Amino acid sequence: xxxLTLIRHGETDWNRARLIQGSTDIPLNETxxxxxRQTAERLRGALEDPTAARIxxxxxxxxxxxxxxxxxxxxSEAPLAYSALRERAYGEAEGLxxxxxxxxxxxxxxxxVPGAESREQLQLRAFAALDxxxxxxxxxxxxxxxxxxVTHGALIRSVIHHVSDGRLPxxxxxxxxxxxxxxxxxxxxxxxxxxxxxxxxx
Numbered sequence: 587x588x589x590l591t592l593i594r595h596g597e598t599d600w601n602r603a604r605l606i607q608g609s610t611d612i613p614l615n616e617t618x619x620x621x622x623r624q625t626a627e628r629l630r631g632a633l634e635d636p637t638a639a640r641i642x643x644x645x646x647x648x649x650x651x652x653x654x655x656x657x658x659x660x661x662s663e664a665p666l667a668y669s670a671l672r673e674r675a676y677g678e679a680e681g682l683x684x685x686x687x688x689x690x691x692x693x694x695x696x697x698x699v700p701g702a703e704s705r706e707q708l709q710l711r712a713f714a715a716l717d718x719x720x721x722x723x724x725x726x727x728x729x730x731x732x733x734x735x736v737t738h739g740a741l742i743r744s745v746i747h748h749v750s751d752g753r754l755p756x757x758x759x760x761x762x763x764x765x766x767x768x769x770x771x772x773x774x775x776x777x778x779x780x781x782x783x784x785x786x787x788x
Contacts, residue, residue: 588720588771589779591629592745593736595644595652596621597763604683608676608702613647621764622655628783629656629766633732636660640723643736644671652764653736665736666722670715673738674708677701695757709744716745720771733771742767749778754786 596618600607614622630636639660643653645667653665677699679687684694691697703711716735723733739761746754746767755761761782768780778786 588724588730589732589768590716590720590771590776591732591734591766591768591780592742593625593629593652593656593734593766594739594742594761594763595646595649595736596625596655598648600681601763606676606679606682606684606687607648608673608680609646610680611646611648614651618648618652618763619655622652623659625652625764625766626656626659629734630660633660637662638727638730639732639734640727640730641665641734641736642671642719642723643667644673644738644741645669646672646738649736649738653734656734656736668715668719670711670718671735671737671741674705674740674744675701675703677703705744708740709748712741712744713748716771716776745769745776746778746781749776754778754781 596614598612598618599615600612633639637660639662641653641657641662643649643665650667657665678701679699691699719735720733723730742761743755765782767782769776770779780786
């Protein structure tokens with residue numbers, strides 16, 4: 587049985603300022619690096635052999651650095667980067683505050699922003715990417731039981747929302763930087779088993 591843990595990257599200066607990042611490549615700040623170390627320490631206790639953990643990430647620097655910090659603390663191999671694990675592209679909204687977004691395009695959930703990726707496109711990309719990650723991991727190590735994926739808030743939300751039939755996360759809930767969400771993986775799909783440290787039964 588393979589478990590897949592999705593980890594949101596650590597904080598950036600744009601996160602702190604509540605600016606929409608999307609596919610813009612913004613690095614971690616010092617708080618984000620500390621969050622990555624805390625996440626590594628928190629998750630390490632559940633691993634029999636952290637050095638054997640498979641860690642991958644989005645190719646955006648905030649995710650890559652978070653993954654590398656975790657790998658360094660665990661003594662794991664260098665994480666592989668997948669461009670398909672990137673954050674949702676928000677087009678012309680990137681770099682704006684949520685308030686600025688509302689002034690220009692209205693409701694966050696129904697707005698059509700030029701150049702933005704749709705929620706449907708994001709969901710299809712996310713599941714295809716996770717299938718590729720697990721397939722690659724098991725091809726390299728058939729007895730692997732844990733795969734850790736450092737990625738982004740909107741992508742994680744999309745996966746959780748689909749798997750939970752829309753029950754999680756709450757609409758206004760903000761997934762914390764450094765938070766983690768674990769799924770049981772099978773060729774038939776994902777089952778959410780842990781939500782930011784809390785066991786889940788759906």
